[in-house]
Amino acid sequence: MARTAVVSGVRIDTEGAVSRVSAEGGDTLSMLQAGVGGYVDVVRLPEGIDMWVGDEAAYTQPVNAWASVLNAILDGQPVIWGPVVFASSTAAGDTVSLSAEQVARLAAWFAHEVEAPDVAAAIADLGGVEAPAEVR
DSSP states (O other): OOOOOOEEEEEEOTTOOEEEEEEGGGOHHHHHHHHHTSSEEEEEOGGGEEEEEETTHHHHSOBOHHHHHHHHHTTSOSOOBSOEEEEEEOTTOOEEOOOHHHHHHHHHIIIIISOOHHHHHHHHHHHTSOOOGGGO
16 A cells, blocks of 8 residues: 655744644645635745635734735735645645755745744744754
């Protein structure tokens, strides 16, 4: 019997708390929905990073200042509501875990662009990569 890889994502809630969400057995949709608190939409970011957001969060959740600042800096919509989950995807569109390089890039965005060193350090720690120099 083939084993299904565990897919994980980096979740940032509206208070800036960083945590890992995991999909046991490959059920990434359930992982993403649990992570954002309902139906999901994806925001494609540079370098193959996907930010999953709540489809109805604008009506039910507070603004996520950290995700909003990041998305605005990357030329996206200026306001994101509710928790978000960062993951990646294959060319076929399957959701996969972030690579070490993508985790480092995400941490660097939060350190340099968003100016949130605590969030950057938590992302780096969760992803097992070195934190950007200015947050060490």
